[in-house]
Amino acid sequence: MFIYCTATTLNGYLATPEHSLDWLLSIPAEGVTPGGFSYAALVMGSHTYEWVLAQENLLAQPEKWAGLYGDKPVFVFSSRDLPISAGADVRVLRGPVAEHLNTIRQAAGEGNVWLQGGGELVGQFLDAGALDEIILDVAPAALATGAPLLPREVLWPRLRLLEARQSGEFARLRWRVERLG
Ligand SMILES: NC(=O)c1ccc[n+]([C@@H]2O[C@H](COP(=O)([O-])OP(=O)(O)OC[C@H]3O[C@@H](n4cnc5c(N)ncnc54)[C@H](OP(=O)(O)O)[C@@H]3O)[C@@H](O)[C@H]2O)c1
Known part of the structure; x- marks a missing residue:
């Protein structure tokens, strides 16, 4: 399954226009239960990739990569040549998502694929029929503008609620995405 799991502001932003996550990192993590x-x-x-590289200083400290991602393949969509943390299994893809689905599915085998965002990229997976679940940690915060959670029109009954519960200061919500046709 392709699963979009992310934290979001209550009004549907992932980050500020400058890609800052300070609004998220300032919220205490006590009582937050992991991904599930x-x-x-x-x-x-x-x-998203460049934010993690900078935040964790992964180019200077590549040994930290395994602590974050283990040896799992990480597919990064970009039109640019990106720096890669030494030893990391990072595969840069570009162009239509549909053309890369087989490659990603083969790398995941029987396992799930975690779509980390941003929203426009996940929207392209939705457009390509490759979005099965959305899991959100909705934060007690709003931003006036920023990177959108999912800039697409997706109406009920395509989304079916599977879970809604408290996770520390966050609200954990989970929906199944029904395939079209
Ligand atoms: N709140 C959270 O937990 C959370 C989770 C995820 C992300 N974030 C943050 O949210 C923000 C997301 O921002 P975003 O939506 O602008 O970023 P994004 O999805 O991380 O990156 C957008 C970039 O992806 C590349 N891209 C997308 N589709 C592509 C395609 N089909 N082929 C080639 N390249 C493609 C392009 O990169 P190039 O310009 O390099 O070509 C595009 O500029 C980031 O600041 C991230 O740190 C927050």
């Missing part, structure tokens, strides 16, 4: 799903491969856009 297993995954065998990850997908992210270039800004």
